[in-house]
Amino acid sequence: MATENRIEPRQVGSTGLAVFPLALGCMGMSGMYGLADDNESIATIHAGLDQGITLLDTGDFYGTGHNEMLIGRALKDRRDKALLSVKFGALRSPDGGWIGIDTRPSSVKNFATYSLTRLGVDHIDIYRPARLDPQVPIEDTIGAIAELVTAGYVRYIGLSEVGVDTIRRAHAVHPISDLQIEYSLISRSPETEIFSVLEELGIGVTAYGVLSRGLLSGSNPATQGDFRAYLPRFSSENLAQNQRLVEELKQFAANKGVLPSQLAIAWVLAKSKNIVPVIGARKRSQLDESLAAVHVNLSPEV
Template sequence: MITTELGDGLTVSALGFGGMSLTDMYGPVSDSDALRTLHHAVDSGITLLDTANGYGDGRSEITIGKLLKTRRDEIQLATKFGIVKNLGPSQRGVRGDREYVREQVELSLARLGTDRIDLYYQHRVDPAVPIEETVGAIKELIDEGKVLHIGLSEATGDEIRRAVTVHPIAAIQSEWSVVSRDVERWVVPAATEHGVGFVSYSTLGRKWLTGLLDADEFVAGDVRFNITRYNRTNLAYNQPVLDEFLAIARDADLTGAQLALAWFYDKGRRLGLPAVSIPGTRYPERVTENLGGLDVELSDDLVARLDALAVQVRGHRSAQPGSVSSARE
């Protein structure tokens, strides 16, 4: 497995694994199947496991904790805090205050069954709490040995610049894909400027770029229900873009997933930015497929064809557009 050094000296596998897929948020999965896929990922050389306190209301962390019982020293463990649920039907808020940070790290450590978190992310920036205060609270956890590195998810370029005045930031996480490129305007330059690595979620467009997404498969609780890009109207509108993307993949003798990952890693190399993707899956064979997207060389002409696709796509990438970085830049 190729490794990548993110910021603050954190070295991880070049391909990570996203823990949302260990819950029913993308469709039903048993705990035994989720654990089997996790073990296959680690057996394949993946060491960065990325989860959050809210994925399946802690279920993802609990499942990862079962793997950590025997394989903790093989893993760079990332989890997140900050998104608060139970505010009402389909409502959630954000907290970044010190009290909440300290409360949630203890709950996550207990579910994971470990004494340390390698990379602790603020999942969303709290507009009511200066980011310097939130990062300062995580720095206290570093001083106590409970956290090793700090990450930010969906922070703006300005918030990254402010955060690093308190403590080095190892990674900024956001969606960055062939069809979601808003981070290239402000977030990527700030990360490059301050030595912050980039970790991309939904590089495969929440399965859409694989060509295997069927809206009929969405079940209650599927996170794509409330994302406008994946409603039936926009899926139909965007179908020609997907058709072109998959045609390019066939010409390159790659699957859609592999081409999406190859494009992302190509972007990181061209920009001189340490970049890691964390696609999740419920199936071991998809982990193996995704590994085929690493270290693929793409021609300038092919990249130019792919780069032209994003502006043609209709629908927002987030269920809460106001909470992601592009809304606050």
């Protein structure tokens, strides 16, 4: 296994948008993985930008707006260093519950207006519905975002967690920059059908969950406020089997002289130049650990 020093940017699909090979996912900075410290979160964003990261990923429903306001604070004096990817459409209740999805054209523009205000910016670089709204044709949703592109409020249109038919229909309305989808060593379903269609259409991938929500790095759900406690992969009947797999990964990583998390990220990076892994670091120490993965060059055999 060799290392490389020069970090080549990656293209987000065929849009011409070039980004650092890793994106910083900010969801965990707003309570989704338990309590987080705003000052450390902002310091982590700053450290990421200072070390070359260009793409920040958020959702207007993360912390019911807290995440966007946090990023807005972090970017107050460095907007020119960051590209912003924003998901919208998920609906929240005052008690923190999830109550549906809304991607009607009027809602698209309403959500974008609030995001621009919370982020303190005049445009969003990639705007995407968080999930498919079964009540709204995808053509209507993408058409509304396309109007925001024409008006200068959005630069590119992305998708999140949708299938092949929806991808094709959306792309027929307006070029899609990338699909955001979970992909890791142990979550490989996109390989079956989706990746080939994305390659055909010139659509990139921003892959979240590359550490399987922390499973591959040995992180366990916190006792309070951590949504991962409800994920099947962390349930008692599944966790024992998954931990056996993680132990194998640890052994393999040790033989290569890297951490399991770095090997898992490097694996995703090596699978395709069209994939930009989204790392969910909440602390500078986590960020540094993940960033080291870009220097790990895995051969096809490995």
